[in-house]
Each structure stands twice: as C-alpha cells, then as structure tokens.
Amino acid sequence: DGGITQSPKYLFRKEGQNVTLSCEQNLNHDAMYWYRQDPGQGLRLIYYSQIVNDFQKGDIAEGYSVSREKKESFPLTVTSAQKNPTAFYLCASSIGGSAGGNTIYFGEGSWLTVV
Amino acid sequence: SQKIEQNSEALNIQEGKTATLTCNYTNYSPAYLQWYRQDPGRGPVFLLLIRENEKEKRKERLKVTFDTTLKQSLFHITASQPADSATYLCALRVSGGYNKLIFGAGTRLAVHP
Numbered sequence: 001d002g003g004i005t006q007s008p009k010y011l012f013r014k015e016g017q018n019v020t021l022s023c024e025q026n027l028n029h030d031a032m033y034w035y036r037q038d039p040g041q042g043l044r045l046i047y048y049s050q051i052v053n054d055f056q057k058g059d060i061a062e063g064y065s066v067s068r069e070k071k072e073s074f075p076l077t078v079t080s081a082q083k084n085p086t087a088f089y090l091c092a093s094s095i096g097g098s099a100g101g102n103t104i105y106f107g108e109g110s111w112l113t114v115v
Numbered sequence: 116s117q118k119i120e121q122n123s124e125a126l127n128i129q130e131g132k133t134a135t136l137t138c139n140y141t142n143y144s145p146a147y148l149q150w151y152r153q154d155p156g157r158g159p160v161f162l163l164l165i166r167e168n169e170k171e172k173r174k175e176r177l178k179v180t181f182d183t184t185l186k187q188s189l190f191h192i193t194a195s196q197p198a199d200s201a202t203y204l205c206a207l208r209v210s211g212g213y214n215k216l217i218f219g220a221g222t223r224l225a226v227h228p
Contacts, residue, residue: 108158
C-alpha cells in the first residue's frame with residue numbers, strides 16, 4: 001500500500017544524545033515535511049523539502065537537522081541542541097511544494113521522550 | 116499578531132445531532148483552508164479543502180463554510196456517529212513565498228450514543 005512510514009513509533013533519548021527519526025514515502029511525492037505537535041498547540045513546521053537535495057528551515061528548525069538524498073526519504077535528526085525535544089513528530093508529504101493546494105499526507109507519527 | 120484559533124474545549128454531542136466546529140483566524144489572507152481529522156496517537160488525515168472564492172463545500176456528511184469577511188470557517192458533521200469522535204484540525208495556506216500550511220490546535224469532538 002502507498003503511504004508514509006515513520007520509525008520508530010516510540011523513542012527515548014538521553015540528555016546530550018542525538019537521535020534520528022526515519023521517514024519513508026512511496027507516494028512519489030516531491031515535497032516532504034516534518035512537523036512537531038505539542039499538547040494544546042497546532043502542528044509546527046520544523047523543516048521542509050520541495051525537491052531532492054534541497055530543504056528549507058521551517059518555523060522551529062533550531063536543534064534539528066535533515067537530509068534529502070533520495071526522493072522517498074527525509075530523516076530528521078534531533079540534536080542535543082534541542083532543549084525541549086519531548087513531543088510527537090509527524091512526517092508528511094505532498095505532490096508539489098505548494099502545500100496548501102495539494103493534500104498533505106501524514107505518517108503515523110513518532111513519540112520522542114527525553115529520559 | 117497572526118493567530119488561528121479553534122475552540123480548545125471539547126465538543127460533546129449526542130449521536131444523530133449535527134456537530135459544528137469553528138476555526139477563526141486573524142491577520143492572515145489565506146488562499147485555502149483545509150480540515151483534517153486526527154485520532155489519538157496518529158497522524159492527521161485530510162478531509163476537505165475550501166478555496167477563498169468558495170463559500171461552501173460538501174462531502175458526504177461533512178460541510179465546510181468559509182467566510183473571508185468574518186475570517187472564519189465552520190465545519191459541520193451531520194447525523195454524527197460515535198465513530199466521528201476525534202480531534203479536528205483546521206489549516207490555512209498563506210499566500211506569498213513558500214505556501215505553507217498553518218495549523219490550529221484542534222478541537223476534540225466526542226459523540227455519545
């Protein structure tokens with residue numbers, strides 16, 4: 001089935017560690033996104049990529065890094081510089097880079113907890 | 116400042132009634148507005164998109180209105196069912212530059228038998 005696969009579903013990070021969240025899509029979409037969701041808040045955009053080998057910072061990029069070496073993959077690294085990383089992370093994709101005019105498809109999310 | 120607001124209090128309704136959810140925004144000029152459904156611990160799922168020049172959009176039991184003068188969208192679910200219980204998110208596409216989506220925090224709907 002076509003869709004977006006995020007892994008792992010649950011991840012625990014120790015203080016000072018970097019962790020990487022995986023996101024793979026087989027929808028042949030050009031654009032991919034990472035959002036963060038905190039309780040009582042809307043989804044906030046971390047990074048987005050409109051095409052392979054290109055990505056841009058979103059609203060809350062500090063402490064995060066991404067790569068887009070392949071069309072189907074957009075991994076997110078949460079670095080030790082991110083001081084409050086505990087959240088629900090959502091990967092998404094759309095056909096084109098114009099997010100509003102195209103449906104955004106979301107993965108099932110990854111829970112990251114700092115221990 | 117720019118804001119997108121959805122009622123943070125849960126909406127509780129009886130099965131069979133119409134649920135109406137509200138999305139208000141300030142200081143945006145959205146080209147589109149979208150509604151998503153999100154179940155606990157899962158990713159949002161797209162439901163409907165309405166453009167700035169459209170007043171109303173329907174899909175099965177769902178209806179969305181968009182009033183750019185009031186800066187408000189209403190999301191209706193008619194003949195609601197317990198399976199409609201979820202959190203509903205509205206999202207604006209802002210014009211200019213990279214056309215990204217701005218999400219509201221969502222409203223939780225609980226439909227009781």
